[in-house]
Amino acid sequence: QQQVKQSPQSLIVQKGGISIINCAYENTAFDYFPWYQQFPGKGPALLIAIRPDVSEKKEGRFTISFNKSAKQFSLHIMDSQPGDSATYFCAASRETSGSRLTFGEGTQLTVNP
Amino acid sequence: ETGVTQTPRHLVMGMTNKKSLKCEQHLGHNAMYWYKQSAKKPLELMFVYNFKEQTENNSVPSRFSPECPNSSHLFLHLHTLQPEDSALYLCASSLDYSPLHFGNGTRLTVT
Numbered sequence: 001q002q003q004v005k006q007s008p009q010s011l012i013v014q015k016g017g018i019s020i021i022n023c024a025y026e027n028t029a030f031d032y033f034p035w036y037q038q039f040p041g042k043g044p045a046l047l048i049a050i051r052p053d054v055s056e057k058k059e060g061r062f063t064i065s066f067n068k069s070a071k072q073f074s075l076h077i078m079d080s081q082p083g084d085s086a087t088y089f090c091a092a093s094r095e096t097s098g099s100r101l102t103f104g105e106g107t108q109l110t111v112n113p
Numbered sequence: 114e115t116g117v118t119q120t121p122r123h124l125v126m127g128m129t130n131k132k133s134l135k136c137e138q139h140l141g142h143n144a145m146y147w148y149k150q151s152a153k154k155p156l157e158l159m160f161v162y163n164f165k166e167q168t169e170n171n172s173v174p175s176r177f178s179p180e181c182p183n184s185s186h187l188f189l190h191l192h193t194l195q196p197e198d199s200a201l202y203l204c205a206s207s208l209d210y211s212p213l214h215f216g217n218g219t220r221l222t223v224t
Binding site for chain 2: 004009034036041042043044045046049089100101102103104105106
């Protein structure tokens with residue numbers, strides 16, 4: 001049973017545009033929601049994370065929006081750049097550690113110059 | 114350099130072969146993980162070790178055998194694999210309540 005559903009599977013955005021990736025979760029015990037970024041030939045790397053006590057977290061051009069009642073969270077990439085082209089994974093955890101993660105299926109983002 | 118080093122980067126093996134994947138972390142972490150990454154599927158947690166003790170085995174077939182001799186090293190021994198086991202195998206580590214740090218993976222092809 002897929003506990004974290006991610007969409008879209010792939011996304012093409014023009015340089016300077018906004019990239020939006022959505023995730024929905026089922027387990028209300030989840031209390032930590034990270035996003036990982038993976039470039040070809042590399043392992044995933046933590047990009048940004050949020051806990052359910054806040055509705056939004058921003059780090060540079062990357063923002064997580066969190067809707068606890070809808071059990072949804074999303075990643076927004078402002079002013080998208082070709083260097084942002086990568087696969088993005090959302091994840092969720094029921095521990096404060098963030099180590100026992102349940103991952104979404106991933107979104108392949110392409111930012112055209 | 115991610116702090117988590119995996120070798121080899123690529124491995125091709127026949128179904129009757131025996132091979133091992135190696136992972137080493139230089140971050141002083143106490144927990145290590147094996148994940149399987151297949152195309153268009155979520156990362157699948159395979160095994161978790163905490164202070165060398167296996168704490169999680171997510172119903173992984175016995176043809177995958179993990180070994181964790183200390184908190185810095187993790188192995189995945191492979192034998193009589195199937196073509197559907199072809200995937201990217203990722204090692205990760207963490208320290209108590211810290212996020213996962215992944216290695217760059219071993220791309221495994223089973224012929």
